[in-house]
Amino acid sequence: MIEGSRWPSWLFRVAIAAICLFIIAPIAVVLIGSFTAGDSVVFPPQGLSLRWYVTLVRGHADLVEAFWVSLELALASAALATAVGLLAGFALVRYDFAGRQPLTLLFLSPLLVPSIVIGIAMLQFLSTIGLGFHPAGLLLGHVIITLPFAIRLIVASLVGLDPALELAARSLGAGRLAVFRRITLPLIRAGVVSGFILAFIVSFENVTVSLFLVSPQLVTLPVRIFGYIENSPTPVVTVASALLLFASGVLIAVLQRLVGVDRLWGSAHS
Amino acid sequence: MSAITLDGLIKRYGATVAVDGLSLEVEKGEFLTLLGPSGCGKTTILQLIAGFLVPDAGQVFINGEPMAGVPPERRNIGIVFQSYALFPHMTVFENVAFGLTMRKAGREVTRHAVAEALELVRLSGLEQRFPKQLSGGQQQRVAIARAVAIRPRVLLFDEPLSNLDAKLRRQMRTELREIQRRVGITTVFVTHDQEEALTLSDRVAVMSQGRLQQVATPQEVYRRPATRFVADFLGETNALVGVVRDVDDDHLTMVVGDALLRAPAAPGLRPGARVALLVRPEHVAVRVTPTRGLNSLSGHLSQAVFQGARTAYVVRAGDAELISTADSRAGAGLGSDGVFAEWDAADSIVFALDE
Amino acid sequence: MSDATAVARTTTTTTVRERRDGSPLAPWLLLLPGLLVLVPFYVVPMLSTFLLSFYGVRDFAVVTELTVENYTRIFGDWFYLRSLLTTMRISLIVCAFTLVLGYPLAWEIARARGRYRAALTLIVLAPLLVGLIVRSYGWLIVLGPRGLINNTFLAMGIIDRPFPLLWTEAAIYIGLAHVFLPFMVLGVLGSLQSLDWNLVLAARSLGATRTAAWRRVVLPLSLPGVGAGTMLVFALSMSAFVTPVMLGGKAARVLAVYAWQQNTVVLDYPFGAALAVVLLLAGGLAVGLYMRLLRSGRPGMTVS
Ligand SMILES: Nc1ncnc2c1ncn2[C@@H]1O[C@H](COP(=O)(O)OP(=O)(O)OP(=O)(O)O)[C@@H](O)[C@H]1O
Numbered sequence: 001m002i003e004g005s006r007w008p009s010w011l012f013r014v015a016i017a018a019i020c021l022f023i024i025a026p027i028a029v030v031l032i033g034s035f036t037a038g039d040s041v042v043f044p045p046q047g048l049s050l051r052w053y054v055t056l057v058r059g060h061a062d063l064v065e066a067f068w069v070s071l072e073l074a075l076a077s078a079a080l081a082t083a084v085g086l087l088a089g090f091a092l093v094r095y096d097f098a099g100r101q102p103l104t105l106l107f108l109s110p111l112l113v114p115s116i117v118i119g120i121a122m123l124q125f126l127s128t129i130g131l132g133f134h135p136a137g138l139l140l141g142h143v144i145i146t147l148p149f150a151i152r153l154i155v156a157s158l159v160g161l162d163p164a165l166e167l168a169a170r171s172l173g174a175g176r177l178a179v180f181r182r183i184t185l186p187l188i189r190a191g192v193v194s195g196f197i198l199a200f201i202v203s204f205e206n207v208t209v210s211l212f213l214v215s216p217q218l219v220t221l222p223v224r225i226f227g228y229i230e231n232s233p234t235p236v237v238t239v240a241s242a243l244l245l246f247a248s249g250v251l252i253a254v255l256q257r258l259v260g261v262d263r264l265w266g267s268a269h270s
Numbered sequence: 271m272s273a274i275t276l277d278g279l280i281k282r283y284g285a286t287v288a289v290d291g292l293s294l295e296v297e298k299g300e301f302l303t304l305l306g307p308s309g310c311g312k313t314t315i316l317q318l319i320a321g322f323l324v325p326d327a328g329q330v331f332i333n334g335e336p337m338a339g340v341p342p343e344r345r346n347i348g349i350v351f352q353s354y355a356l357f358p359h360m361t362v363f364e365n366v367a368f369g370l371t372m373r374k375a376g377r378e379v380t381r382h383a384v385a386e387a388l389e390l391v392r393l394s395g396l397e398q399r400f401p402k403q404l405s406g407g408q409q410q411r412v413a414i415a416r417a418v419a420i421r422p423r424v425l426l427f428d429e430p431l432s433n434l435d436a437k438l439r440r441q442m443r444t445e446l447r448e449i450q451r452r453v454g455i456t457t458v459f460v461t462h463d464q465e466e467a468l469t470l471s472d473r474v475a476v477m478s479q480g481r482l483q484q485v486a487t488p489q490e491v492y493r494r495p496a497t498r499f500v501a502d503f504l505g506e507t508n509a510l511v512g513v514v515r516d517v518d519d520d521h522l523t524m525v526v527g528d529a530l531l532r533a534p535a536a537p538g539l540r541p542g543a544r545v546a547l548l549v550r551p552e553h554v555a556v557r558v559t560p561t562r563g564l565n566s567l568s569g570h571l572s573q574a575v576f577q578g579a580r581t582a583y584v585v586r587a588g589d590a591e592l593i594s595t596a597d598s599r600a601g602a603g604l605g606s607d608g609v610f611a612e613w614d615a616a617d618s619i620v621f622a623l624d625e
Numbered sequence: 626m627s628d629a630t631a632v633a634r635t636t637t638t639t640t641v642r643e644r645r646d647g648s649p650l651a652p653w654l655l656l657l658p659g660l661l662v663l664v665p666f667y668v669v670p671m672l673s674t675f676l677l678s679f680y681g682v683r684d685f686a687v688v689t690e691l692t693v694e695n696y697t698r699i700f701g702d703w704f705y706l707r708s709l710l711t712t713m714r715i716s717l718i719v720c721a722f723t724l725v726l727g728y729p730l731a732w733e734i735a736r737a738r739g740r741y742r743a744a745l746t747l748i749v750l751a752p753l754l755v756g757l758i759v760r761s762y763g764w765l766i767v768l769g770p771r772g773l774i775n776n777t778f779l780a781m782g783i784i785d786r787p788f789p790l791l792w793t794e795a796a797i798y799i800g801l802a803h804v805f806l807p808f809m810v811l812g813v814l815g816s817l818q819s820l821d822w823n824l825v826l827a828a829r830s831l832g833a834t835r836t837a838a839w840r841r842v843v844l845p846l847s848l849p850g851v852g853a854g855t856m857l858v859f860a861l862s863m864s865a866f867v868t869p870v871m872l873g874g875k876a877a878r879v880l881a882v883y884a885w886q887q888n889t890v891v892l893d894y895p896f897g898a899a900l901a902v903v904l905l906l907a908g909g910l911a912v913g914l915y916m917r918l919l920r921s922g923r924p925g926m927t928v929s
Pocket residue numbers: 283284286287288306307308309310311312313314315462640641642
C-alpha cells in the first residue's frame with residue numbers, strides 16, 4: 001500500500017517480511033545451531049541434542065570461567081555506572097550551573113566516540129602508567145562505556161518527574177537527602193533499574209573495548225568467543241554464543257516490560 | 271506583627287527581573303491574593319517566601335523572624351501546587367502524614383492529625399486510596415489537607431484551581447475560603463483569575479512585571495483602581511481620552527470630542543493635561559433622552575450583544591466607543607439611532623496619560 | 626550522535642530548574658564521582674593518545690619530539706591509503722545497503738499501529754541489545770561453506786559445490802548492514818514520525834498520484850532522517866573491526882583492523898595512536914559534514 005497500484009501492497013508486505021527475516025535469521029541460527037547433535041558448525045543442524053552444552057560445561061573450563069568473568073564484570077560495572085550515573089544525572093537535570101551543557105556532552109560522549117578509539121586510548125594510557133592489563137582497567141573501561149546508557153535512562157525519568165513533588169516534600173519538612181530517598185528515588189526507580197539492566201547488557205556483550213583491556217588471566221566471554229572464531233568455530237562456540245544470547249534475551253524481555261525497548265533509543269515512540 | 275513581611279525583594283533570572291523591589295505585609299490570619307498576568311512574577315514570590323529561591327536583594331520575614339539562610343524544610347510553610355504534587359507512590363494517608371513523619375511525630379499524633387485534616391476537607395474514608403484513584407477535586411482536597419496537617423505558619427497556594435473545570439472551580443473556591451476561615455492560617459493565594467481574586471480575598475495585591483500596582487480590599491481595587499493597569503486588568507472598562515479643562519476642589523471637567531465630562535479630581539492633574547477617563551460598562555446606561563446631572567455622550571447604538579442574563583450595548587459617539595451592560599430584560603425599545611450613554615461622574619476615574 | 630542530542634534536548638526543555646537556593650558547589654559534588662572516572666581514565670587517555678600520535682619511535686622506544694611522520698606514513702603509504710579507501714568503500718556500501726532495507730522498514734513502522742507496530746519495533750531494535758559477537762557469529766553459520774545459504778542452494782540443485790560467501794568483502798557488507806540497520810531505521814523514522822500525514826492527503830487532493838505524493842512530499846521531508854541515519858551508519862562502519870574480522874577474515878583490510886593490530890600485536894603505540902585519530906576524524910568528519918549540510922540546507926531540511 002505504499003505507492004500506487006503498480007506496486008501492490010502484498011509485494012511491499014513480502015519485502016518487509018523478508019527484511020525482518022534478514023534481521024532475525026542470524027540470531028535464530030545461533031539458538032538453533034547450539035542444539036546440534038553433529039560434529040561441526042553446519043546449518044541446518046544434524047539432529048538436535050544438548051550434547052555441546054554438556055561438552056562446554058565439562059570440557060571447556062576456559063569458556064565457563066570467561067562466562068563468570070563476564071557476569072561479575074557486568075554486575076560490577078553496571079552497579080558503578082548506575083550509582084555514578086544517578087548522582088550525575090540528578091545534578092545535570094536538577095541544577096543550573098555554568099558548564100552544564102558541555103558536561104552533559106562529556107558524560108554522553110562515550111556513545112559518540114568509536115569504541116575502538118576508546119579501547120586504544122585506554123590501553124595506551126594504562127600501559128604507560130603501568131596499569132596495563134590490570135583488572136581495574138577492564139572495569140573502568142566498562143564503566144565508561146556503560147555510563148552514558150545508565151545516565152540517559154535516569155535523566156529521562158528525572159525529566160519526566162514533576163519538580164513540584166520535590167518542592168512539596170521540602171515544604172513539608174523533608175531535607176534534601178530525605179526528599180531524594182523518599183520521593184525522587186522511588187519515583188524514578190523504573191528508570192534506574194532499566195539503566196542498570198541496559199548497562200549490564202552493554203557490558204556483558206561488549207567485545208570491542210574488552211579486546212584492548214583483557215589480560216591472559218582475565219578474559220571475558222565475548223573476547224574468548226572472538227578468539228575461537230579467529231581459529232576455527234566449533235559447535236561449542238555456538239553454545240557459548242547462545243549463552244550470551246540467553247542472558248541478553250532475558251534482560252531484553254525485562255526491559256521491554258519496564259520501559260519498552262523502543263524508548264531506550266528515544267526517537268522510536270510516537 | 272505581620273505574619274509575612276516582604277521587604278524590597280528583588281529576584282532576577284539572567285536579564286529578566288522577575289520580582290522588582292517588592293515590599294508587602296500580610297497580616298495574621300489574612301487571605302491575601304497575588305493577582306497578575308502570566309509571567310508577572312507571582313510564582314517567583316511564592317518560591318521566595320517558601321525558600322526555594324534566594325532573593326538577590328531584600329528580605330523575607332515570617333512572624334517577624336528573618337528567613338535568610340533558613341531552608342524550606344525548616345520554614346513550616348504549607349504549599350498547594352497547581353499540579354497538586356501528590357506523591358503518586360503514597361496513599362492519601364501517607365501523603366497527608368508525610369509532613370508529620372518528617373517532624374517525627376508519634377503514631378497516635380499523626381493518625382489524629384491526618385484524620386482531622388481529612389475531615390476538614392471532607393475526605394474521611396479515602397485514606398487508603400492512591401492519588402491516581404481520586405478525581406481532580408479530591409486530589410485538590412488531599413493537597414490542601416497535606417498542607418494544613420503540619421499546622422503551618424503560612425499557607426501558600428499557586429493557582430490551585432486552574433486544573434479544575436469551571437463548575438468545580440467555583441465550588442472549590444467557596445470551600446477553600448471556608449476551610450481557610452476555619453483554620454485561620456495566614457494565606458497567600460496566587461492567581462491570574464480576577465474573579466477568583468475578588469471573591470476569595472481579604473485583600474488583593476495586583477502585580478505587573480514584578481512590581482505591586484495596588485494592595486487593597488477587593489471592593490477597593492475594583493472601585494478605586496490605583497493605576498490604569500489595575501483598572502484594565504480587573505473587569506471591563508471603557509476608556510475615553512481627552513484633555514482637562516477645569517479643576518476644582520474635588521472634581522474636574524474634561525473635553526472628549528465635543529462633549530464636556532465631569533469626573534472626580536485626581537492629584538497632580540492640571541488644565542491642559544491629557545487624561546484617560548475610565549468607567550465600567552455596568553455603570554453606563556443607555557437612554558433615549560439625556561438625564562440632568564449625569565455625564566452624557568450622544569451617539570448611536572451600533573451593536574447589542576446578548577450574553578444571557580445581561581446584554582452589552584455598544585454605543586458609538588464620535589470617535590469614541592462605549593460599552594454598557596444591562597439586564598437583558600431592560601433593554602427593549604431602544605432605537606438604533608440617537609441614544610445617550612450616561613454615567614454618574616462618581617463612578618468614573620481619570621488617569622494622566624504619561625507621554 | 627542522535628543519542629546525545631536527544632538527551633541534550635530533553636534536559637534543556639525542563640523549565641523548572643529549581644534548587645537555586647543551594648550551595649553552588651552541590652552539583653559539582655554530585656558530578657564528582659563521574660568526573661573521577663571520566664577525566665583520568667577517558668579524557669586524559671584520549672588527549673594523551675592524540676599527543677602520542679605526534680611522537681616517533683626509535684629502537685622500539687617512544688621519542689618525545691613532535692613529528693607528523695605517523696600521519697605521513699598513513700597517507701603516504703599506499704598500503705594504508707588503500708586500506709582507508711577500502712574502509713570508505715565498505716562503509717558507503719553498508720550505508721546504501723542499510724538505506725535500501727531500512728527505509729521501507731521505517732516507513733512501515735511509521736504507519737503501523739498497535740501491536741503490529743510494537744512487534745516491528747521490537748524486531749528492529751532488540752537486536753541492538755544482542756551483542757556484536759552473537760550477531761556476527763550467526764552470519765558465520767548462515768554464510769559458511771556448509772551454512773544455511775549454501776546448504777539451501779545445494780539442496781535445491783542451484784549449485785553443485787559450496788559457494789565462497791564467508792571471508793569475502795561481501796560477508797562484511799552483510800554483517801555490518803545487519804549490525805547497523807537499526808540506526809538507519811531510527812534515523813529515517815525520526816523524520817517520518819514528525820511528518821504531518823495531512824500533507825500527503827493534501828497532495829493527493831491536489832491531484833498527485835500515490836507515487837507522486839511520496840516522491841514530491843514524503844521523500845524530501847524524510848531526507849534529514851535519511852541523512853542522519855546515513856551519517857551515523859557511515860561513522861560506525863568506518864571504525865568497525867570485530868565484524869569485519871569475524872566475517873571477512875583476510876579480506877578485512879580495513880583501517881580499524883590495522884589499528885587494532887598495531888596496538889595489540891605490533892605495539893607501535895604512536896602509529897597506533899595516529900590510526901585511532903584518523904578513525905575518530907573519519908567518523909567525526911562525516912557527522913560534521915552532515916551538520917554543515919543541514920545548516921546551509923533548504924528550509925524544509927531542519928534537524929528533526
Ligand atoms: N527558572 C527560570 N529561569 C529563567 N526565567 C524564569 C525562571 N522562572 C521564571 N522565569 C521568568 O520570570 C518571570 C516571572 O515568572 P513567574 O513564574 O514568577 O511568573 P508567574 O506570575 O507565576 O506566571 P504564571 O501565571 O504564568 O505562572 C517570567 O518572565 C519568567 O519567564
